[in-house]
Amino acid sequence: xxxxxxxxxxxxxxxxxxxxxxxxxxxxxxxxxxxxxxxxxxxxxxxxxxxxxxxxxxxxxxxxxxxxxxxxxxxxxxxxxxxxxxxxxxxxxxxxxxxxxxxxxxxxxxxxxxxxxxx
Amino acid sequence: xxxxxxxxxxxxxxxxxxxxxxxxxxxxxxxxxxxxxxxxxxxxxxxxxxxxxxxxxxxxxxxxxxxxxxxxxxxxxxxxxxxxxxxxxxxxxxxxxxxxxxxxxxxxxxxxxx
Numbered sequence: 001x002x003x004x005x006x007x008x009x010x011x012x013x014x015x016x017x018x019x020x021x022x023x024x025x026x027x028x029x030x031x032x033x034x035x036x037x038x039x040x041x042x043x044x045x046x047x048x049x050x051x052x053x054x055x056x057x058x059x060x061x062x063x064x065x066x067x068x069x070x071x072x073x074x075x076x077x078x079x080x081x082x083x084x085x086x087x088x089x090x091x092x093x094x095x096x097x098x099x100x101x102x103x104x105x106x107x108x109x110x111x112x113x114x115x116x117x118x119x
Numbered sequence: 120x121x122x123x124x125x126x127x128x129x130x131x132x133x134x135x136x137x138x139x140x141x142x143x144x145x146x147x148x149x150x151x152x153x154x155x156x157x158x159x160x161x162x163x164x165x166x167x168x169x170x171x172x173x174x175x176x177x178x179x180x181x182x183x184x185x186x187x188x189x190x191x192x193x194x195x196x197x198x199x200x201x202x203x204x205x206x207x208x209x210x211x212x213x214x215x216x217x218x219x220x221x222x223x224x225x226x227x228x229x230x231x232x233x
Contacts (some may be wrong), residue, residue, distance in 0.1 A: 006162070034220040043209065043225045044163075093162050095220075103170040105151060108221055112162040 003027070004096050006111030013084055014119055021079045021114045023094030029074035030096035034108065035067075038091040047092075050077040084118040091115050121146040121212050125224035133232050134202055140195040140227045142184075142210030152193040153211045153221065154184055163209065169193060180204070205231045 003026045013019050023033055031052045036044040048069050049057040056069035066088075068080040081088050093113040097106035126141045144150060151170050155163040167178025174186040184195045193210060207228050211221040 004162075036220075043223045046220045046222075049220060091160075095163075100168075100170065103172075105170045107153070107165065107168060107170075109165070110155070110163040113160070115160065 004094065004109050004111040006094055006114055008114055009112060010115040010117075012117045012119065015085055016083055018080055018082045019084055019116060021081075021092055021094075021116075023077045023079070023096070023111055025075045025096045025109075028096075028098055030077075030098075031074060032097060033071065033077040034095045035069065035077075035079050036093045036095065038093060038113075040091075044093060047079075050094075052077075081116065084116070086118045089116055089118045121150065121214060121222050123210050123212050123222055123224035125210055125227050127227050128225065129228045129230060131230045131232060132200055135199045137198050138196065138200050138204075138229065140208050140210075140229065142193045142195065142224060144191050144193065144210075144212045146191075146212065146214060148214045150212050150214055152184075152186060153213075154178065154182070154193070154195050155209045155211060156180075157207045157209065157226075159206075166195070166208070200229070200231050202231050202233060204229060 005024045007022045033050040035047045037047050038044045047062050050069045050071040052071040058064045071077045095108040095110045098109045100107050122145045124143045132138045153168045154166040157163050167176050169186040177183045182197050207226050209226050210224040213219050213221050
C-alpha cells in the first residue's frame, strides 16, 4: 500500500544547530503535505501545510522563520528546525493525502514520525 | 471551524471485554470522520473512516464505528479487545479532504489488562 516515509526517525542535536526532517510519499504524488507536532501524551497539532511549488501555509503561532518548510517536488517535503532550542524537542509527524478509490475523497497517510531531542 | 472532543483520556479494560471509545465533533458543514491508532513512538495508522454511505463503518483489527449525525458522534467499538490493542486512539475530522488538514481530538489511551 501507499507509504509516507519520514527520515530521520530520531535525532539528537545541540542547542543552536539546525535539523532537517524529510517526508517522502512513496509510489504516489502529493501536491500538499501536512506537518504536525506532538508533545508527550498530547494530541497532534497542525503546524503548517506544505504546498508544492509555492510557500507553505503556517498555522497561527508557528514561527515560519523557525520552522522552514520546502516542498521541493511532488514526493518530497522537508521541515528544517533552525537554531533549535530544548523547547523545540518534540515528535514531528508529516502526512500526505491519498485518494480513496471508492469514494474519491482524500485520506491522510502519516509518516512514522521523527523524534527530535535538543540538548 | 471544527472541533473534536474525546471524552475519555484513559480507558482501562480487561482482555476479551468489549470497549467503546467516545468521540463527538462539532462542525457547521458536512464532515469526514476518522479514527487513527498510535503505538508508542510511532506514527498514526488509519483504523477506519467515514466518508459517505453507510453510517456503520468497519475497520482493521476488528474495530467498527458508527456515524450519528443527530448526536454528532463517531464512537469506536470493539466487541473483544486484546492486549495488543493497548495504544493511543485519536478521532479526527475534516470538512474537505482535498485541501484541509485533519483536526484531532485529544486522544484516548486504551489500556488492556490481562
